[in-house]
Amino acid sequence: GNSVTQMEGPVTLSEEAFLTINCTYTATGYPSLFWYVQYPGEGLQLLLKATKADDKGSNKGFEATYRKETTSFHLEKGSVQVSDSAVYFCALSDRSFQKLVFGTGTRLLVSP
Amino acid sequence: EAGVAQSPRYKIIEKRQSVAFWCNPISGHATLYWYQQILGQGPKLLIQFQNNGVVDDSQLPKDRFSAERLKGVDSTLKIQPAKLEDSAVYLCASSSWVAGAYNEQFFGPGTRLTVL
Numbered sequence: 263g264n265s266v267t268q269m270e271g272p273v274t275l276s277e278e279a280f281l282t283i284n285c286t287y288t289a290t291g292y293p294s295l296f297w298y299v300q301y302p303g304e305g306l307q308l309l310l311k312a313t314k315a316d317d318k319g320s321n322k323g324f325e326a327t328y329r330k331e332t333t334s335f336h337l338e339k340g341s342v343q344v345s346d347s348a349v350y351f352c353a354l355s356d357r358s359f360q361k362l363v364f365g366t367g368t369r370l371l372v373s374p
Numbered sequence: 375e376a377g378v379a380q381s382p383r384y385k386i387i388e389k390r391q392s393v394a395f396w397c398n399p400i401s402g403h404a405t406l407y408w409y410q411q412i413l414g415q416g417p418k419l420l421i422q423f424q425n426n427g428v429v430d431d432s433q434l435p436k437d438r439f440s441a442e443r444l445k446g447v448d449s450t451l452k453i454q455p456a457k458l459e460d461s462a463v464y465l466c467a468s469s470s471w472v473a474g475a476y477n478e479q480f481f482g483p484g485t486r487l488t489v490l
Contacts, residue, residue, distance in 0.1 A: 266416070
């Protein structure tokens with residue numbers, strides 16, 4: 263079945279540091295890929311998405327590129343802020359937004 | 375636009391008791407989802423409704439969990455009787471369905487259930 267593996271946290275960074283959170287997937291066919299973010303006390307929010315190979319999703323300074331050859335969708339940001347502290351989930355679906363399968367989440371802690 | 379509403383936000387019960395969670399989706403969203411998020415894990419889909427019909431309940435433990443969406447708007451998820459392993463956050467999400475395509479899922483804040 264479909265599955266997502268993402269790096270364990272917490273990831274602890276200083277403000278303005280570069281961020282990478284690794285995500286790899288296993289899926290049949292051509293899944294859509296997503297990053298969701300969960301801020302403390304809030305619901306999950308879609309951060310960015312990519313629906314086909316080589317697509318780059320981007321939002322709020324975050325980027326991720328759909329790499330079919332390496333089955334990866336790593337999340338990156340060039341300069342993190344304290345307000346980026348949250349839990350980040352990588353996810354896939356077999357059709358756009360259908361049957362979401364989530365990774366276990368990676369907690370990011372950014373200190374001033 | 376109001377988001378997905380859920381209540382209660384927190385619930386503590388003893389094992390073998392019953393509990394119910396309520397979700398009101400975004401107005402006009404035909405599709406409603408219930409997810410279970412156990413601590414340290416990603417959300418897992420329990421059930422998906424399209425209007426008032428069930429699309430997918432393959433991961434719902436039907437011996438103790440039930441869900442309904444009688445009028446195609448708000449929904450209730452019930453656990454009866456609860457077990458210790460049901461301690462989790464229960465997330466509700468909704469999405470629009472246009473021209474045969476599903477759109478982005480919007481999540482509510484969740485209900486944190488603790489079973490003692």
